[in-house]
Amino acid sequence: MANAVQQTFTPTPDEVATFHQRGYLGPFKVYEEDEMRRLWRRERLRLMDRSSAVYDEGEAQAGNTNIANYDRHLDSAFLADHICRPEIVDRVTAVLGPDVLCWRTEFFPKYQGDEGTDWHQADTFAFASGRPQIVWPQEQKEFGGTITVWTAFTEAAEDTGCLQFIPGSHRTMHYDESKGMHYQPDKINHQNKDGVTRGFYGYDYRDLQKDPNWRPDEDQAVSMVMKPGEAILFWSTLMHASKPHVAPDKEMRMGFAGRYVPTCVDVYPGTEEVDEYGGRVSLEEYGAVLVAGNDTYTHNRKVTTTTKGHRFPVR
Structure with a gap:
């Protein structure tokens, strides 16, 4: 029997050019x-079991904002397979090259009545902890940030x-991420010119502005309406935000973000813990995941299986 041909999801050159633009x-x-709805109904219950999670829940939930939902792909077989899905990885490698790590994942829930998330960009992810979490090599200093793939586990609509x-x-x-921000969980958030209330998880992202008088051109903003099971790939340096959840008759909006970098990027350099959003987690059990190609570098600690022994399917 002939071997099955592996399906690819590599974008066309025109699609890649449009991405860069x-x-x-x-x-x-x-x-x-329907598949996504079924999977999420099952997985949200399984994820309540944190006995194999790599971060201690008590430390992570020390503040009002929870960072315990970081990196659940390191204990969940479903999320481990998700970050390696060819629909995602083939598109990521078309931008970053053949050798790619997933260095972090995060859940982004938005419940009924939640405010919008303020406009922001992320390069080194030092804005909260004060320490760069990813550092590109000097010879590639024109690059920065991470590729984020944000998947809608539930509907992401204009009103959710x-x-x-x-x-x-x-x-x-x-x-300027080096300026740092002060965590204020009870901070009063602000409204834009259209009256939309925005915040940033207990921080004021405007504190990092290089020009305090600059404002994002919201007239140029486009909304990413997505059905359950759809994803969007973007540079973390792209100006992005989210709308508030104003639909009282609709479910919570749940997004899941995987963050990807080439293997040459230094992840958590000189860092043994993450301290942000009012919580602190140790990186003792952390490891980046090779999702495609090979890693000929030695500066990043990696894992090949989840804490429960499920192997990451390298593309």
Whole structure:
């Protein structure tokens, strides 16, 4: 019997060119809508069991904002397979090259009545902890940030808090992450010119602005309406935000973000713990995941299986 041909999801050269121009690609389908709804109903119950999670829940939930939902792909077989899905990895490697790590995942829930998330960009992810979490090599210093693949596990609509992007804004950083922000869980958030209330998980991202008088051009913003099972790929340096959840008759909006970098990037350099959003977690059991190609570098600690022994399927 002939070997089955492996299906690929590599974007066309025109799609890659459009990505470089706009800073994002998609939305594109990763799961069928009914399949995603079924999987999420099952997995959200399984994820309540944190006995094999790599971060201690008590430490992570020390503040009002929870960072215990970081990196659940390191104990969940479903999420481990998700970050390695060819629908995702083939698109990521078309941008980053053949050798790629997933260095972090995060859940982004938005419940009924939740405010919008403020406009922001991320390069080294030092804005909260004060320490760079990813560092590109000097010879590639024109690059920065991470590729984020944000998957809608539930509907992301205009009234449930969909993402918003300002196309082309990834080329210029308007924020200085080295300035740092002060965590204020009870901080009063602000409204934009259209009366939309925005915040940033207990921080004021405007504190990082290089020019305190600069404001994002929200007239250029586009909304990323997505069905369950669809995903969007974008540079973390792209100006992005999300709308508030104002639909009282709709379920919570749940997004799941995988963050990807080439293997040459240094992940958590000189860092043994993550301290942000009012919580602190030890990186003792942490490891980046090779999702495609090979890693000929030695500066990043990696894992090949989840804490329960499920192997990551390298592309």
